[in-house]
Amino acid sequence: MLEKILPAEVACAEVFGDPLGVVLFPEEEAVLARAVDKRRREFTAARHCARRALADLGVPPVPIVPGERGAPQWPAGIAGSITHCAGYRAAAVARTRDVVTIGLDAEPDEPLPDGVLTVISLPAERDRQDALVAARPGTCWDRLLFCAKESVYKAWFPVARRWLGFEEADITIDPVRGTFEARLLVPGPAIGDVPLTGFTGRWLAADGLLLAAITVPSQLKS
Numbered sequence: 001m002l003e004k005i006l007p008a009e010v011a012c013a014e015v016f017g018d019p020l021g022v023v024l025f026p027e028e029e030a031v032l033a034r035a036v037d038k039r040r041r042e043f044t045a046a047r048h049c050a051r052r053a054l055a056d057l058g059v060p061p062v063p064i065v066p067g068e069r070g071a072p073q074w075p076a077g078i079a080g081s082i083t084h085c086a087g088y089r090a091a092a093v094a095r096t097r098d099v100v101t102i103g104l105d106a107e108p109d110e111p112l113p114d115g116v117l118t119v120i121s122l123p124a125e126r127d128r129q130d131a132l133v134a135a136r137p138g139t140c141w142d143r144l145l146f147c148a149k150e151s152v153y154k155a156w157f158p159v160a161r162r163w164l165g166f167e168e169a170d171i172t173i174d175p176v177r178g179t180f181e182a183r184l185l186v187p188g189p190a191i192g193d194v195p196l197t198g199f200t201g202r203w204l205a206a207d208g209l210l211l212a213a214i215t216v217p218s219q220l221k222s
């Protein structure tokens with residue numbers, strides 16, 4: 001279902017369980033040296049997805065290990081993103097000539113635990129949440145906001161190489177078009193000559209999951 005919210009130049013793969021027989025590279029095994037079983041399973045399934053997606057771009061299997069602040073290290077010329085949550089693992093990749101960064105996040109379509117929305121949202125976002133809940137009950141809009149914010153961070157970090165707090169992006173969800181706009185409240189890096197001021201993403205609710213995906217084209221329009 002991920003392909004529904006990604007452009008054609010992005011290759012993706014997803015699994016709804018843990019595929020058997022996935023072989024990790026020694027570099028990846030080293031990352032898991034002290035990992036608990038849950039972490040081993042999600043990491044391994046995500047590598048399976050990443051290699052399938054890379055194969056669609058014609059890229060042979062390579063180790064994909066976490067780098068600075070956990071960001072996955074992709075082969076030269078590739079941008080990508082990984083997500084995993086209970087019952088779902090996915091990866092999306094593209095050529096950097098087309099796409100400069102990708103942010104992908106999946107969450108269960110369940111309400112956030114009490115108190116979390118206040119921590120991860122701005123007052124204006126909470127006002128919009130109230131309107132969404134009143135107009136369209138049935139989707140966990142608080143969790144979708146969280147999911148969109150996580151996708152923002154994953155798209156932001158590879159190009160900015162620094163932290164972005166939950167209070168540093170103001171997100172507006174469009175419930176009809178299945179999109180969201182993230183307005184950056186801090187200066188962003190330049191993409192080419194154009195300053196990055198925000199992100200446009202797409203989202204999807206299906207099969208008890210929420211997915212959010214951001215793709216930033218290499219040629220940003222000013």
Ligand SMILES: CC(C)(COP(=O)(O)OP(=O)(O)OC[C@H]1O[C@@H](n2cnc3c(N)ncnc32)[C@H](O)[C@@H]1OP(=O)(O)O)[C@@H](O)C(=O)NCCC(=O)NCCS
Nearest residue numbers: 069070071072082083084149150153154157164165166169
């Ligand atoms: C890093 C973070 C976004 C991961 O999200 P999550 O929902 O906990 O976990 P997911 O399973 O969806 O994603 C995990 C994957 O994210 C990727 N990831 C981790 N750190 C990353 C980073 N700095 N940049 C890009 N991708 C990163 C990794 O590929 C990781 O999988 P892997 O370890 O198997 O390679 C989250 O833990 C976090 O730190 N959030 C706080 C920052 C934030 O969201 N700010 C809001 C800005 S508006």
